[in-house]
Amino acid sequence: MPPHQIRELKxxxxxxxxxxxxxxxxxxxxxxxxxxxxxxxxxLMKDNGAEIIHEDNWGLRKLAYPIQKKKTGxxxxxxxxxxxxxxNKLEVEYKRDERIMRFLTISLDKHAxxxxxxxxxxxxxxxxxxxxxxxx
Amino acid sequence: MAKDQIQYVTAPKVDENRxxxxxxxxxxxxxxxxxxxxxxxxxxxxxxxxxxxxLTGTSLKFQRxxxxxxxxxxxxxxxxxxxxxxx
Numbered sequence: 001m002p003p004h005q006i007r008e009l010k011x012x013x014x015x016x017x018x019x020x021x022x023x024x025x026x027x028x029x030x031x032x033x034x035x036x037x038x039x040x041x042x043x044l045m046k047d048n049g050a051e052i053i054h055e056d057n058w059g060l061r062k063l064a065y066p067i068q069k070k071k072t073g074x075x076x077x078x079x080x081x082x083x084x085x086x087x088n089k090l091e092v093e094y095k096r097d098e099r100i101m102r103f104l105t106i107s108l109d110k111h112a113x114x115x116x117x118x119x120x121x122x123x124x125x126x127x128x129x130x131x132x133x134x135x136x
Numbered sequence: 137m138a139k140d141q142i143q144y145v146t147a148p149k150v151d152e153n154r155x156x157x158x159x160x161x162x163x164x165x166x167x168x169x170x171x172x173x174x175x176x177x178x179x180x181x182x183x184x185x186x187x188x189x190x191l192t193g194t195s196l197k198f199q200r201x202x203x204x205x206x207x208x209x210x211x212x213x214x215x216x217x218x219x220x221x222x223x
Contacts, residue, residue, distance in 0.1 A: 064214060064215050064219075104208060104211055111166035112167050115166070
């Protein structure tokens with residue numbers, strides 16, 4: 001099938017693609033404030049017909065280089081399914097929110113989906129612990 | 137045994153003859169995670185630049201994916217854009 005037909009079909013059926021977004025919040029926020037930001041965006045996603053699949057909080061991490069003169073940041077990862085038009089809207093919201101220093105949204109292809117699935121089931125963690133055991 | 141007692145006048149060239157290979161093709165890795173900065177460290181030099189294919193042996197298909205992943209990691213502050221002594 002030619003690509004423009006596939007695109008039409010997707011729009012017709014409203015096929016949702018899977019996306020992944022990493023956001024970095026300012027380190028000045030307290031834990032409650034972080035939760036507040038996250039619930040705000042969760043609500044935004046749900047209101048726009050997105051379906052959250054996985055969330056992961058990496059906590060406060062050191063940045064490789066200063067962003068907005070800050071050396072650390074709260075990292076948060078959200079994996080979700082959404083119609084394509086929603087992504088623009090989401091990124092505009094990210095830009096408007098001053099508490100978000102940086103964000104990255106990518107669409108996931110089939111290999112990425114398989115990888116994330118595997119990661120969530122803990123296949124990689126087991127490997128890592130095995131290596132540690134050998135090292136001991 | 138006699139085999140163990142063989143001594144070379146010059147050190148044997150082992151590394152030079154070894155053929156480089158693409159580690160992604162060999163291990164069947166399909167997707168390179170941009171969030172795994174320790175893995176991506178293998179593909180950048182100590183200035184934070186992406187290493188060329190002629191050094192790492194990566195195939196063109198996966199070199200493109202590596203560079204994409206490194207750029208994404210830089211954007212979200214996992215890898216530096218510029219560094220002095222990364223390793």
